[in-house]
Amino acid sequence: MARCCPALALLLGLSPLLGSNPAAAQAAPRATASTELLERNWQRLDAELRALDQLLPADPQPPVGDGLTTPALPANLIRANQPPQGTLQPRQSLPAAPLALPTPQQLRNGSIAGLSLEQALAVAFANSANLQAQREQVAAALASFQAASGTYWPTLSAFATGAYEGNRTLTTSLQSNSWLPAPLFSPNGLQGSNGLPTAGPFYVPDGGYAAITTSVTGFEGGLQLNYALLDFARTPRVLAARASLEQQRSTYANGLRVLQLQVSEAYYQLQRAEQLVRVYDANLRNDLLVLQDSLDLKQAGLVPRLDVLRRRAIQAADEETLIQALADRAVARRRLGLLLNLPPEITPSASDPIQVQPRWPLNLEESLLAAYRGNPELEAVLATRAALAQQKQATAAGLLPRLSLFAASGGTGSQTSLSNIELGGGGCCGSTALPLSAKNGWDWSVGLSLTWLLFDAGTTAGQARALARREAAAAQQYAASRNDIRLRLEQSFFNHEASLAKLSSARRGVAAALEAFRDVRLRYTTGLSSELDVSITQDRLINSLVQRLNATIGVNLTYAQLLRELLPMPRNPAEPLDPQLQLKPQAATTTSAPTDRATAPPAPPTRTTAPAGSN
Numbered sequence: 287m288a289r290c291c292p293a294l295a296l297l298l299g300l301s302p303l304l305g306s307n308p309a310a311a312q313a314a315p316r317a318t319a320s321t322e323l324l325e326r327n328w329q330r331l332d333a334e335l336r337a338l339d340q341l342l343p344a345d346p347q348p349p350v351g352d353g354l355t356t357p358a359l360p361a362n363l364i365r366a367n368q369p370p371q372g373t374l375q376p377r378q379s380l381p382a383a384p385l386a387l388p389t390p391q392q393l394r395n396g397s398i399a400g401l402s403l404e405q406a407l408a409v410a411f412a413n414s415a416n417l418q419a420q421r422e423q424v425a426a427a428l429a430s431f432q433a434a435s436g437t438y439w440p441t442l443s444a445f446a447t448g449a450y451e452g453n454r455t456l457t458t459s460l461q462s463n464s465w466l467p468a469p470l471f472s473p474n475g476l477q478g479s480n481g482l483p484t485a486g487p488f489y490v491p492d493g494g495y496a497a498i499t500t501s502v503t504g505f506e507g508g509l510q511l512n513y514a515l516l517d518f519a520r521t522p523r524v525l526a527a528r529a530s531l532e533q534q535r536s537t538y539a540n541g542l543r544v545l546q547l548q549v550s551e552a553y554y555q556l557q558r559a560e561q562l563v564r565v566y567d568a569n570l571r572n573d574l575l576v577l578q579d580s581l582d583l584k585q586a587g588l589v590p591r592l593d594v595l596r597r598r599a600i601q602a603a604d605e606e607t608l609i610q611a612l613a614d615r616a617v618a619r620r621r622l623g624l625l626l627n628l629p630p631e632i633t634p635s636a637s638d639p640i641q642v643q644p645r646w647p648l649n650l651e652e653s654l655l656a657a658y659r660g661n662p663e664l665e666a667v668l669a670t671r672a673a674l675a676q677q678k679q680a681t682a683a684g685l686l687p688r689l690s691l692f693a694a695s696g697g698t699g700s701q702t703s704l705s706n707i708e709l710g711g712g713g714c715c716g717s718t719a720l721p722l723s724a725k726n727g728w729d730w731s732v733g734l735s736l737t738w739l740l741f742d743a744g745t746t747a748g749q750a751r752a753l754a755r756r757e758a759a760a761a762q763q764y765a766a767s768r769n770d771i772r773l774r775l776e777q778s779f780f781n782h783e784a785s786l787a788k789l790s791s792a793r794r795g796v797a798a799a800l801e802a803f804r805d806v807r808l809r810y811t812t813g814l815s816s817e818l819d820v821s822i823t824q825d826r827l828i829n830s831l832v833q834r835l836n837a838t839i840g841v842n843l844t845y846a847q848l849l850r851e852l853l854p855m856p857r858n859p860a861e862p863l864d865p866q867l868q869l870k871p872q873a874a875t876t877t878s879a880p881t882d883r884a885t886a887p888p889a890p891p892t893r894t895t896a897p898a899g900s901n
Contacts, residue, residue: 366633369398369635370635373400379412381629393631396630401637407550410549413627414627417545421538427531430531438524442510442511446508447504448504449504453499456496457496461492463488473486490713496708496709496710496715499704511694512691512692513692517683523677526672526680529676533666537666538859540666542855543662551846553622553636554839556618556635561835565835569607569824573604577598588813596817645782648869653775667760681750682747687738690734693733700725774851786841788833788837789837789840795834849867
């Protein structure tokens with residue numbers, strides 16, 4: 287303490303110590319001048335700080351007193367961070383209706399349910415709206431392929447027509463037909479039974495008329511056969527539909543990989559957020575213990591007031607960190623819930639303990655080759671390119687001839703009735719009038735049809751060129767996807783190796799920082815160390831715990847990213863889904879591989895006075 291400068295000694299109230307030293311007494315005038323200068327500088331700094339403090343908004347709550355108290359947390363934040371009330375039940379995982387909105391009662395009466403990562407994957411595979419839409423796309427592509435395959439067969443159709451028609455006609459003779467030479471048309475051409483002349487049967491006088499109502503009921507039916515004997519566009523269309531089906535199935539399998547990665551990342555991030563809450567909560571409890579020690583030591587006169595003020599500032603900063611960690615955990619829970627498409631009243635919580643995934647079983651070269659082999663992302667691009675090539679062939683075949691066979695056979699029938707016959711002016715129209723008559727007929731035909739498009743102003747050729755360009759673009763897209771897969775895999779592989787190495791270092795760092803914190807706490811309570819050493823050591827311990835947690839989550843995240851590139855997934859939506867969290871070496875060459883969860887050695891035990899951490 288004697289090595290402190292005189293001005294600092296005066297500020298700390300240690301001037302009596304200087305009076306016993308003659309050399310110090312001679313330097314008192316110089317020390318007084320330095321003290322006055324320091325006080326003026328201190329007052330100027332204090333005025334600037336007060337002016338700066340006035341620029342900030344007023345604190346809505348009074349500052350905390352000297353007691354060991356902390357401000358109350360927001361009620362919504364506490365409710366969002368409650369522990370789970372139980373495990374997620376199957377009835378709770380059913381998604382809401384697609385067009386439904388959450389009600390106030392659902393949001394108010396929400397509950398928190400715990401679930402494992404395997405459960406989360408199963409719920410996501412069942413509830414994902416994007417995945418369900420892709421299943422519908424696969425079903426639609428299958429129906430299109432079946433429709434295209436049916437063009438190899440002839441079409442047989444039946445036709446039938448039934449109709450009723452009625453009309454009334456009035457026929458009037460504007461000129462007599464007596465000028466015709468035959469006696470049948472003469473008004474006196476025949477002799478009746480009484481010997482007197484009479485009109486012929488076909489005689490129509492001038493002004494004679496006939497009104498007749500005609501009703502006709504008819505029916506026509508038959509069969510018609512059409513068969514394309516020669517169609518150069520038929521096979522390319524079928525192959526294009528098959529390629530489109532394969533493209534949709536590959537897209538579905540790739541969507542399963544992407545969804546599993548998204549759920550795994552969200553779950554691991556939720557585990558990280560929940561563990562950070564525990565770490566920062568333990569850190570804040572340690573702050574209160576150290577602050578209690580500082581208050582006791584200050585009351586005993588062993589430490590200055592500066593230690594208490596510094597501990598209060600550290601405690602306030604750690605409270606802010608804990609509050610933000612609570613908010614991050616609430617957001618991580620909701621993010622996972624939305625990804626699983628859970629009902630609005632259900633909030634998920636991670637029930638699995640944090641366990642380190644094992645080292646990736648393949649080396650980099652084997653991983654790359656296995657990632658390229660049977661990759662649904664690449665196969666979807668190849669299927670798209672094949673579909674475009676076949677569509678180009680089908681379009682170009684429109685300029686070639688098309689030969690078809692047709693055959694038809696059928697029959698017709700009709701019934702005619704005459705009624706309401708009215709004659710006047712001597713009658714008209716001596717044609718035969720049958721009150722009721724029927725007519726039946728049959729017909730058949732067979733032949734060949736040839737069509738050949740000779741000129742269309744280059745429309746078909748232009749469409750074929752456009753499809754050829756799209757085919758070339760798909761080849762470039764394949765190259766881009768191939769490069770993206772390699773970059774993603776190499777990045778995940780190197781980060782996985784780095785995370786494993788960092789985890790080993792972080793474990794050693796936590797062990798050393800924990801022992802150092804215990805020692806410095808003991809030294810501080812016995813007066814052998816300063817509060818500054820306690821703060822530095824505590825910060826180092828918290829940073830070590832967070833680094834170990836980040837390294838552990840980093841191992842799991844990078845393992846999930848590597849698994850996304852090699853995980854075998856079914857391409858048929860009708861096949862069952864079995865979530866796999868690990869990859870065995872033989873799974874790289876098979877369609878499925880059973881996996882087991884890995885276990886990690888337990889974390890070293892920690893004392894209640896130190897922040898608790900976990901792998």
